Structures are given as structure tokens and as C-alpha cells.
Amino acid sequence: MICYLCRSTIEDGQYYFDGHEVQVCKPCFMESRRCFICRFPGQKLVDVQGLGLECEFCRENLVGEESDLENIIHPFFSYLGQFGHTTMPHPRFIWCDLAELRELQSGVERPPEEFIDDFLRYCYPVYHRAGGYHLLRRMTKETFVVYTIVQFASADIAERFELNELAGNSPFHTLARGWCHWVGYEASKRLGYDLERRQLRKWPELGAQGEFERWEKMAHFKKPPEMVEFLNANLNALARKHLDSQRNNQSVGNGPR
Ligand SMILES: [Zn+2]
Numbered sequence: 423m424i425c426y427l428c429r430s431t432i433e434d435g436q437y438y439f440d441g442h443e444v445q446v447c448k449p450c451f452m453e454s455r456r457c458f459i460c461r462f463p464g465q466k467l468v469d470v471q472g473l474g475l476e477c478e479f480c481r482e483n484l485v486g487e488e489s490d491l492e493n494i495i496h497p498f499f500s501y502l503g504q505f506g507h508t509t510m511p512h513p514r515f516i517w518c519d520l521a522e523l524r525e526l527q528s529g530v531e532r533p534p535e536e537f538i539d540d541f542l543r544y545c546y547p548v549y550h551r552a553g554g555y556h557l558l559r560r561m562t563k564e565t566f567v568v569y570t571i572v573q574f575a576s577a578d579i580a581e582r583f584e585l586n587e588l589a590g591n592s593p594f595h596t597l598a599r600g601w602c603h604w605v606g607y608e609a610s611k612r613l614g615y616d617l618e619r620r621q622l623r624k625w626p627e628l629g630a631q632g633e634f635e636r637w638e639k640m641a642h643f644k645k646p647p648e649m650v651e652f653l654n655a656n657l658n659a660l661a662r663k664h665l666d667s668q669r670n671n672q673s674v675g676n677g678p679r
């Protein structure tokens with residue numbers, strides 16, 4: 423076996439790193455900087471501003487600023503329709519640095535992420551707020567598809583209830599976010615995107631996925647149309663209870679003291 427980087431022979435029994443159908447010897451692996459997406463120590467790493475390094479293998483296959491995002495996501499509009507969601511035909515995508523996207527989703531202080539899976543532990547790589555979809559400058563197509571599905575569902579619910587986004591801790595918010603997360607999770611399952619399915623099952627931490635597990639359990643004995651009915655009945659009731667009081671408090675807060 424020959425090391426992809428230094429071309430020296432990797433002897434039998436020696437540690438090596440395997441990826442993209444090539445091998446890298448241990449000394450090279452230890453010394454090299456690595457790709458943000460796949461952790462591979464590539465030969466021609468390029469620094470993507472506000473994100474990290476990108477290797478020559480990933481570069482060919484990533485969704486980025488030059489991609490036709492609308493075209494990639496359009497086939498999934500009918501999938502979202504099965505779950506009662508309408509989608510804007512021309513979504514507005516807003517490219518973001520890691521730090522900006524993290525800031526949008528959580529005020530929690532964290533060390534900067536070295537690799538995308540560190541980031542996905544705490545944040546979504548696509549995030550809807552106020553009609554715009556904020557997203558990382560690079561990700562795989564699979565990642566883009568499943569997380570954008572989650573956020574399309576979020577945007578639809580937010581719009582229905584005249585909210586900017588679904589962030590919040592009330593039972594309305596956690597039920598709604600759990601649903602959206604489940605819709606994306608279900609897509610990853612149907613598409614056979616196993617990595618994304620596993621990631622969505624355990625991440626993000628910090629509660630962004632709300633009551634995901636409740637929906638996942640329900641999916642074992644209810645069909646999507648029944649689940650949609652359940653969702654809408656519950657969201658309407660919870661909105662009356664939790665959103666109206668929130669709005670009233672806001673208007674009281676603006677009045678004279
Ligand atoms: Zn080497």
C-alpha cells in the first residue's frame with residue numbers, strides 16, 4: 423500500500439487512514455490539516471472562508487454558492503405536500519459562516535468547530551428565520567436535502583402562525599419543531615441517507631429537535647395523513663394557549679408602565 427500524500431510504502435500491520443479509496447500513512451495523517459466535511463487529509467486542500475478546509479474529493483460533490491439549490495430541492499416539494507406543507511416556489515437562501523449560523527440558533531458559547539459533524543451536534547446547517555434560509559457555504563447534497571426539508575416544514579408552520587421562526591420553549595414550539603425534525607428524519611429514511619438518518623436521530627443536542635421522539639413513536643401506528651390531522655388540531659389548541667398569551671404579554675410590555 424502506498425501513502426496518497428508522501429508516496430512511501432505503508433507496511434502490513436502499520437496504522438493508516440482510509441478514505442475516498444486511498445490510504446494515508448500515520449505520520450502524514452498526524453501532520454496534515456484535514457477536510458471540514460470528511461476529515462480527510464487531502465493533497466489540495468482549499469480554505470473556504472468562514473468554514474474550513476475542503477479536500478479535492480469533496481469539492482466535486484458539495485452543494486455550494488455556485489449550485490442551483492432550487493433545482494436540487496424542487497423534487498422534494500411533493501414529499502412535503504404529503505405532510506401537509508406548502509413551500510414557496512423560490513426560497514431565499516442566505517449563505518452564512520459557521521459562527522453566524524451558530525449565533526442564529528443558540529446563544530451558547532462553544533469552542534469553534536473543526537469539522538461539520540461537530541457543528542451538527544449543536545446546530546442545523548440550514549436554518550429558517552423570517553422567510554430566509556440561512557445555510558453553511560458547503561455541505562453534501564444529502565445533508566442539504568434533509569435539513570432543508572426540516573426547515574421548509576418549519577417555515578410553513580411559522581408562517582401559518584405569523585411567527586418569524588419556531589425557536590421557543592413553549593409546548594407549541596417543542597411540538598412543532600419535533601414534527602419538522604421528524605419530517606426530515608423520515609425523508610432521510612426513505613431516501614436511504616443513512617448517515618443523515620443517524621445524525622438526525624441523536625442531534626442536535628440543546629433541544630432544537632423538540633418532541634421528535636413522540637412523532638417517531640406515533641409513526642409506528644399512524645399514517646402521515648392522520649399524523650397531520652393530529653398535528654394541526656394540537657398546534658391550533660397550543661397556539662391559542664401559548665402564542666396568544668405571549669403576544670398579549672408583548673403588547674402589555676409595550677404599553678405604559
Ligand atoms: Zn505518508
Ligand SMILES: [Zn+2]
Binds near residue numbers: 458
Ligand atoms: Zn473532504
